[in-house]
Amino acid sequence: xxxxxxxxxxxxHADVSTKSLMRDVVxxxxxxAIVSIVFYGWHELLVLAVSVLSCLLFEYLITRFMMxxxxxxxDFSAAVTGLLLGLNLPSTIPxxxxxxxxxxxxxxxxxxxxxxxxxxxxxxLVGRVFLLVSYPSAMTKWVMPQGLxxxxxxxxxxxxxxxxxxxxxxxxxxxxxxxxxxxxxxxLFANIGGTAGEVSAIALLLGFIYLLVRRVVKPxxxxxxxxxxALVSLIFWLASPERFTDPAFNLLTGGMILGSCFMATxxxxxxxxxxxxxxxxxxxxxxTLMIRYFGSYPEGxxxxxxxxxxxxxxxxxxxxxxxxxRA
Amino acid sequence: MGGVHPxxxxxSRNCKLEALPLPPMVxxxxxxxxxxxxxxxxxxxxxxxxxxxxxxxxGFVSAYIHSSVxxxxxxxxxxxxxxxxxxxxxxIQVEGDEWEENIDRSDxxxxxxxxxxxxxxxxVRLAGCVxxxxxxxxxxxxxxxxxxxxxxxxxxxxxxxxxxxTSDFRTLLEKGEQVVIGAAIEKQILGVxxxxxxxxxxxxxxxxHIAEVIEKLRKLSPKYEGISVMPLMKKYPEGGEKQLxxxxxxxxxxxxGLPIDVGAVVSNVCTALSVYEAVQKNKPxxxxxxxxTGDCLGEDNQHNFxxxxxxxxxxxxxxxxxxxxxxxxxIAGGPMMGRPISNLDAPTVKGTGAILFxxxxxxxxxxxxxxxxxxRCASACPxxxxxxxxxxxxxxxxxxxxxxxxxxxxxxxxxxxxxxxANIPLxxxxxxxxxxxxxxxxxxxxxxxxxxxx
Numbered sequence: 001x002x003x004x005x006x007x008x009x010x011x012x013h014a015d016v017s018t019k020s021l022m023r024d025v026v027x028x029x030x031x032x033a034i035v036s037i038v039f040y041g042w043h044e045l046l047v048l049a050v051s052v053l054s055c056l057l058f059e060y061l062i063t064r065f066m067m068x069x070x071x072x073x074x075d076f077s078a079a080v081t082g083l084l085l086g087l088n089l090p091s092t093i094p095x096x097x098x099x100x101x102x103x104x105x106x107x108x109x110x111x112x113x114x115x116x117x118x119x120x121x122x123x124x125l126v127g128r129v130f131l132l133v134s135y136p137s138a139m140t141k142w143v144m145p146q147g148l149x150x151x152x153x154x155x156x157x158x159x160x161x162x163x164x165x166x167x168x169x170x171x172x173x174x175x176x177x178x179x180x181x182x183x184x185x186x187x188l189f190a191n192i193g194g195t196a197g198e199v200s201a202i203a204l205l206l207g208f209i210y211l212l213v214r215r216v217v218k219p220x221x222x223x224x225x226x227x228x229x230a231l232v233s234l235i236f237w238l239a240s241p242e243r244f245t246d247p248a249f250n251l252l253t254g255g256m257i258l259g260s261c262f263m264a265t266x267x268x269x270x271x272x273x274x275x276x277x278x279x280x281x282x283x284x285x286x287x288t289l290m291i292r293y294f295g296s297y298p299e300g301x302x303x304x305x306x307x308x309x310x311x312x313x314x315x316x317x318x319x320x321x322x323x324x325x326r327a
Numbered sequence: 328m329g330g331v332h333p334x335x336x337x338x339s340r341n342c343k344l345e346a347l348p349l350p351p352m353v354x355x356x357x358x359x360x361x362x363x364x365x366x367x368x369x370x371x372x373x374x375x376x377x378x379x380x381x382x383x384x385x386g387f388v389s390a391y392i393h394s395s396v397x398x399x400x401x402x403x404x405x406x407x408x409x410x411x412x413x414x415x416x417x418x419i420q421v422e423g424d425e426w427e428e429n430i431d432r433s434d435x436x437x438x439x440x441x442x443x444x445x446x447x448x449x450x451v452r453l454a455g456c457v458x459x460x461x462x463x464x465x466x467x468x469x470x471x472x473x474x475x476x477x478x479x480x481x482x483x484x485x486x487x488x489x490x491x492x493t494s495d496f497r498t499l500l501e502k503g504e505q506v507v508i509g510a511a512i513e514k515q516i517l518g519v520x521x522x523x524x525x526x527x528x529x530x531x532x533x534x535x536h537i538a539e540v541i542e543k544l545r546k547l548s549p550k551y552e553g554i555s556v557m558p559l560m561k562k563y564p565e566g567g568e569k570q571l572x573x574x575x576x577x578x579x580x581x582x583x584g585l586p587i588d589v590g591a592v593v594s595n596v597c598t599a600l601s602v603y604e605a606v607q608k609n610k611p612x613x614x615x616x617x618x619x620t621g622d623c624l625g626e627d628n629q630h631n632f633x634x635x636x637x638x639x640x641x642x643x644x645x646x647x648x649x650x651x652x653x654x655x656x657x658i659a660g661g662p663m664m665g666r667p668i669s670n671l672d673a674p675t676v677k678g679t680g681a682i683l684f685x686x687x688x689x690x691x692x693x694x695x696x697x698x699x700x701x702x703r704c705a706s707a708c709p710x711x712x713x714x715x716x717x718x719x720x721x722x723x724x725x726x727x728x729x730x731x732x733x734x735x736x737x738x739x740x741x742x743x744x745x746x747x748x749a750n751i752p753l754x755x756x757x758x759x760x761x762x763x764x765x766x767x768x769x770x771x772x773x774x775x776x777x778x779x780x781x
Contacts, residue, residue, distance in 0.1 A: 004654075004671075005655050009739075011667070011689075012663070013692075017693065272713065320713060324711045325736070
């Protein structure tokens with residue numbers, strides 16, 4: 001007879017693993033990646049491919065040769081970082097800048113803290129912000145979506161960039177909107193200037209719904225960001241529609257969807273409790289709007305998430321879920 | 328709050344209760360309950376009958392133990408239990424099947440419930456009834472309410488929320504009348520007006536059947552008034568005592584408290600059956616139902632046996648076709664909280680509810696990864712604890728912090744480890760930490776007591 005295993009309960013395990021969760025995130029990001037390739041063409045494909053491959057390569061090299069541990073690239077988490085970083089970059093960016101971004105994301109933001117689960121800041125966002133401050137011109141050179149085989153790249157500003165420039169030039173918000181011909185249906189389906197990940201709200205939301213259905217993430221952080229952005233921008237907009245953009249505009253532009261659905265909900269860098277998560281979301285929404293309305297950067301999502309990432313340990317210390325039979 | 332939803336795998340749900348043939352020898356443990364071991368009152372060479380007491384309670388929290396067979400006492404000696412721990416066993420060689428005269432062996436249903444609660448409680452005590460839901464706490468102690476405590480609701484636990492197990496389900500279906508009468512007796516003993524059967528909604532037949540039985544019995548006597556069935560959501564561990572009280576009464580037992588503090592007494596389906604048999608049939612606890620199941624066990628080898636206490640597991644398993652080739656783990660109980668069996672020659676005890684076989688693919692632990700802070704363990708915890716935090720504190724022996732974060736409230740259900748995508752041994756570490764913290768708390772209580780008496 002076989003020898004029997006003796007080990008403590010539970011004796012069965014749910015059909016879930018780090019790998020399956022991360023794979024689900026990759027699947028959820030696929031529609032957005034495909035749409036952005038369709039709109040921005042092979043340039044975008046190159047950015048995404050370089051980003052994912054260099055993230056995988058750096059994680060492999062660092063685990064094998066610096067940490068001298070088995071490689072962890074099989075868990076898909078480096079692929080998620082690579083995809084998110086790629087979707088956060090303009091399609092016109094030179095490939096070698098993407099490689100630098102991947103090195104900062106994986107090498108500095110993730111592996112130097114000890115790898116998956118140990119990092120304080122969202123690796124893809126650290127990579128993006130590093131590139132934003134190091135290569136500002138390459139990072140803000142946008143082209144309008146021109147299709148898979150389009151040749152004539154039309155350079156355009158992102159909606160938030162246009163608003164910021166217009167306001168500085170003394171125009172009012174409605175004037176700028178009219179001049180650029182922005183409309184919300186267009187923003188929802190794509191075809192606005194911006195990073196690949198910003199172009200199609202619908203594709204991103206589709207992926208997010210997939211994550212919700214598969215119970216990979218819970219919706220409260222995202223909803224808390226949206227609620228805060230909607231409410232705070234509504235107050236400002238009602239007070240002065242000439243000076244401040246309206247809620248729908250703020251919800252649809254500048255990586256709001258990508259950030260709130262895929263970056264702020266990152267397990268590692270978001271709070272553990274529901275209460276903490278809601279406050280985390282409120283913080284992100286508020287800081288984003290403050291940067292957009294009063295800061296010198298046209299868009300504030302990346303900074304807002306990183307700032308709130310730093311608060312997470314405190315939120316984890318302050319907020320716990322309710323225990324059974326205890327006040 | 329919390330909980331997980333494993334596939335319920337009730338593959339033995341259609342297996343009727345069947346009496347297992349008598350084994351050649353039984354080995355009856357004197358420690359089949361929580362509390363002090365019982366003291367043997369027979370000697371080697373004595374002839375015993377079925378239902379004859381062979382060991383008496385060794386303290387207040389302890390229970391009578393009866394011979395489950397007729398024959399000759401061959402040994403009173405230490406032996407190994409299912410986990411390989413030493414226990415004292417009374418070994419009896421089976422000769423025929425002669426029962427004590429006062430035991431009513433007929434199938435006649437006795438629906439008249441006596442009025443005298445005290446006398447019934449004494450019968451329960453003499454019959455060696457213990458909680459058969461898992462904890463095997465002596466039933467008469469549970470039913471003797473401390474002065475000043477009042478029971479507002481008796482909950483009969485028919486959740487059977489562990490995957491695979493079906494013995495409670497079969498008992499509800501086939502012995503529903505006896506169970507309801509047993510519940511009415513418990514109700515009478517406790518002097519409580521309300522009794523609720525909590526049954527998970529993956530057992531609609533049982534819910535319908537018990538409702539029907541209650542309706543039928545209510546016409547016979549007012550003593551059956553106030554008994555009802557409450558269908559509960561299928562969720563593990565809905566049948567945990569604290570979770571069940573919350574689900575039925577919307578009250579939570581305070582940390583360190585007892586169910587009676589919120590007016591609840593919880594009793595398992597099989598306990599109610601044994602109370603019926605004790606009071607109405609004079610039959611002590613000499614047998615219990617044991618599910619033998621597992622995916623690797625083949626369709627025809629799934630069973631719900633009624634087994635005499637002390638029957639060697641190997642004897643039961645042989646009647647279910649032997650240990651399957653592909654099995655790599657045998658478990659006493661369900662896959663979430665059952666205990667691994669290291670000794671298949673060990674005998675059953677009153678609380679043995681199931682023997683489950685799992686294959687290596689089903690049960691092998693996967694390699695441990697880094698915590699990704701997904702919080703699944705915390706959302707799964709039915710006690711609202713934060714296993715990820717307790718794990719970290721536990722690996723650093725931070726006892727004060729562990730106590731502050733309520734490690735002592737852990738009920739060991741295993742939801743955290745079950746749902747961890749990184750396969751971190753959360754429960755293993757938490758169990759050790761809990762034992763350490765409980766030790767500190769006990770020592771502190773003793774010190775306070777000593778200081779007060781000075």
